[in-house]
Amino acid sequence: GAVVSQHPSRVICKSGTSVKIECRSLDFQATTMFWYRQFPKQSLMLMATSNEGSKATYEQGVEKDKFLINHASLTLSTLTVTSAHPEDSSFYICSASHDGPGNTIYFGEGSWLTVV
Amino acid sequence: SQQGEEDPQALSIQEGENATMNCSYKTSINNLQWYRQNSGRGLVHLILIRSNEREKHSGRLRVTLDTSKKSSSLLITASRAADTASYFCAAFQGAQKLVFGQGTRLTINP
Numbered sequence: 001g002a003v004v005s006q007h008p009s010r011v012i013c014k015s016g017t018s019v020k021i022e023c024r025s026l027d028f029q030a031t032t033m034f035w036y037r038q039f040p041k042q043s044l045m046l047m048a049t050s051n052e053g054s055k056a057t058y059e060q061g062v063e064k065d066k067f068l069i070n071h072a073s074l075t076l077s078t079l080t081v082t083s084a085h086p087e088d089s090s091f092y093i094c095s096a097s098h099d100g101p102g103n104t105i106y107f108g109e110g111s112w113l114t115v116v
Numbered sequence: 117s118q119q120g121e122e123d124p125q126a127l128s129i130q131e132g133e134n135a136t137m138n139c140s141y142k143t144s145i146n147n148l149q150w151y152r153q154n155s156g157r158g159l160v161h162l163i164l165i166r167s168n169e170r171e172k173h174s175g176r177l178r179v180t181l182d183t184s185k186k187s188s189s190l191l192i193t194a195s196r197a198a199d200t201a202s203y204f205c206a207a208f209q210g211a212q213k214l215v216f217g218q219g220t221r222l223t224i225n226p
Contacts, residue, residue: 006158032212043204044159044216093158095214105149105206105214109158 003027004096006108013084013115020080021111023050023094029074030096034105035067038091050077050094084115122205122217130225135192137220139205140185146208148181148188153202153219162190162203195224 003026013019023033031052036044048069049057056069066088068080077096081088093110122139129135141148147166151159165172165181165188172179178191192199205217 034212034214041221043218046213046215049212091156095159097212106161107151107159110156112156 004030004094004106004108006092006094006111008111009109010112011114013113015085015115016083018080018082019084019113020078021092021094021113023077023079023096023108025075025096025106028096030077031074033071033077033094033096035069035077035079036093036095038093038110040091044093047079052077081113084113086115089113089115122203122220124220125218126221126223128223128225129195131195131197133195135195135199135222135224137190137203137222138187139189139217140187141205141207141217142186143207143209145183149206149214150177150179150188150190151204151206151216153204155201159204192222195222197224197226200224 005024005026007022011019033050035047037047038044046059047062050069050071052071052074058064066082071077091110091112093107095105095107097105145167147164149164150162152162153159163174163177163179165179167183176193181188188205200223202219202221204219206214209215
């Protein structure tokens with residue numbers, strides 16, 4: 001079945017530094033990927049829609065200059081948390097649609113970010 | 117904003133019992149999906165029910181959809197300890213954005 005891979009699965013960084021998280025679709029091409037953020041015991045909140053070859057579409061309240069998204073190829077999207085602060089510590093999950101909009105979405109395993 | 121509201125937020129039952137989780141949504145949908153998430157892990161797609169379907173089965177899972185009430189339910193029969201997880205409903209907001217309900221944290225006690 002379709003697989004979406006995220007890397008790293010866990011990362012600890014110092015406050016003020018930047019961290020990049022990768023999301024890859026391993027056996028299918030994904031023109032659109034999605035980035036979610038999840039705090040403990042809460043639901044997933046959509047941060048942005050990553051579009052291959054164009055700018056990401058950010059949800060209201062998400063700082064696009066802080067959460068940089070690049071979708072350089074049909075199988076890779078990256079999320080960079082810039083100038084990270086402890087409040088950015090969270091679980092970040094990406095997803096991709098195998099057959100385009102409106103169909104089953106496959107999720108990566110998520111990335112735990114801890115900012116110290 | 118989140119599409120779905122789920123209840124209960126937490127459910128604890130004995131192994132072997134049935135677990136029912138409910139989801140209500142706000143806007144019209146083409147389909148509704150249910151996902152499972154083990155603690156600290158990614159999401160696993162469980163089942164998709166289309167707007168023209170009323171009920172769907174997959175193994176021990178049964179999903180119903182009532183578009184007139186904008187609600188769906190997930191029933192897990194003969195629960196097992198391994199079913200302990202969080203369960204989320206999700207629906208598309210527009211063509212591409214999948215938004216999630218608040219989720220139900222299910223605990224199966226052995």
